[in-house]
Amino acid sequence: MLFETFSAGGCRSYLVGCERTRAAVLIDPELSLSDHYRGFLLQNGLSLRYIVDTHTHADHFSAGRSLSKAMGAPVVMHRLSPAPHAELRLDDGDMLVAGDLKLKALHTPGHTRDSMCLVLGDRAFTGDTLLIGGTGRTDLPTGDPHALFDSLFDKLLKLPGETLVYPAHDYKGRSHSTIADEIATNPRLQKTERAAFVAMMRDLDLAAPTHLTEALRTNMSGGKTVAQLLAEAAAVVPFMALAELDDRLGANSADLVVIDLREKEAFEAGHIRGALHLPRGQLELRVNTALPDPTARIVTCCEFGKISTLAAATLRELGYQRVTALDGGVAAWREAGLALDLPG
Template sequence: MNPIQLFDPVSSTYTYVLFDTTTRDAIIIDPVDTQLERDLQVLRDYGLRLVLALETHAHADHITSAGMLAELAGAKTAAPVDCGISTAAVQLKDGDTLSFGAEKIRALHTPGHTAGSMCFVWRNHVFTGDTLLINGCGRTDFQSGSAAALYHSLTQVLFKLPDATTVWPGHDYQGKTQSTIGAEKAGNPRVAGKTLEEFVAIMDALHLPPPKRIDEAVPANLHGGLRHDAHPANSLQVQPAPGYAGDISGALAWRWVLSGEAVLVDVRTDAERAWVGFVPDTPAVAWKQWPGMVSNPDFDAELLAAVPPGKKVVLLCRSGVRSIAAAKRATELGLKAYNILEGFEGDPDGNAHRGHKGGWRHNGLPWRQS
């Protein structure tokens, strides 16, 4: 069985989808943001459940859709540990194996194009990213690239794989789709029969223009392609809001609690706190009460009792809806009240919350379960 090979003509990037034919668990390697719809359609067409989105490296020429695939398809993101992709849930080390259904894929650290670059071996296939291209190889002139390291990765790591291994590159600029380790070992003009010194001289003489999108692509790819900095939950600023003092992230709320300037008040029900978890030493003043989710008649009195004079109050609920209503009421009661964006389900890394099945992220707040 071959992988599904998909091509982005703008960046000449290959994306790969592999899957277990029984369980339909799938992984995607090096997805491109502008091809998100295509990739989701491929998953639907084949009836696949995306469990992993893998990166071979932090790309300099296009933006990944890994973060969006995590949000939209529920995939876990995985990236080489030395690539600095802070949002990747799995930080891969050399030799690590990932499973999808009964299938396994193994990570090989192959520095050179970038210091963290990896290739992935699945059955008798290798996904070489920009380490080995067909009749070529990745450039080594940016992102801690090193021609000497690449020579070692090519000759001592990739060329040690069986000759019959199919090579699936991360890019091709001439319309070629696949090769083999044997063919590249014998005929790759940059490395076949070349000494380390000859290879380094070839790489030093390339003088390629920088990728057109490098300044935008690299910072985005270090956050899984999501505009991490633009996500309000990640901002340590107060966002103005009508009817109360403002919206803040869980991280800023907790900073205020630690500094003593604010009191955190949990407005969820007792049942939610017991089931999902709670922030230790935090007063609970339910906005609505279970059973029936009726308004808590004692809300005003309980809230005023929980907030010492002169302190701000930050309000926490499950998803950031009840806490807005509570913040408005607290403001009417004369308090300086803030809402924690996306509540207890907010993801401090800026990924959309996944609900209970995907694991609560607790918005960067400390928490315990009863």
């Protein structure tokens, strides 16, 4: 068996491959590591058979949907997953077969309603159900400490003690543990009575994950992250350097239109000379009257260069093919010491 661990911060993902057939399974992929997975598959002559998310992640962005579209492998989740892009849904005890590899799904709710673990030979991929020296939290949407107690003590911890534990997270650089080690040393597993375990989980008082809302939104729906939207917009939009725009304004370029997308207060606090004020929220509604010439050369700007990138991509979709975005935005213009005009 080919086996590789990938890390992004505290997030862990795993790729297992059959040496005979070169079929591979990717477990809990993280969006920022997409190119790393592709590189490993290519370097080792592997064909991706399945992409598995062990649960609906609330603390990072799954690469499942984007990799599925790019590589043609189905996203696999438990049948209770809310994700519409999960093409293959597993029940407790179902098995994935990839060449000589057989991965058995164990439904282990508690961290989330759709949590599952995968058992492959001598190892278990435990998602966020069982961590090294800890367990998944139960205070996020669909979490349930009673269900986690059952999943741990009535199912996962009954695996052979020598079973290797590979969790979806570890923040201390540890690669794996064993079921026996976790039973003996994991502080949360010392609470073997249901009431004590549930009370402990409810009293943890943990901070919310950094990307909670965005991660849940994208992982549950298959939607896009803000970073993805910006990257896609940047891929279809050229940019203009601060010095280039300053030179063109100094030359009184007749065919250049600068659009300032900020709100009125920001615009009136200082704007690039000659800029047309067109707030981003009004762009589509006012574009035909504000920009009557679709052949004009347009430069969009905002405070930091992100909204202007999105707006430039929108204008290109609307047929304005000579649109560019100001690199760095008005903030960079200001920091460079370039002149800003005030109303009147």
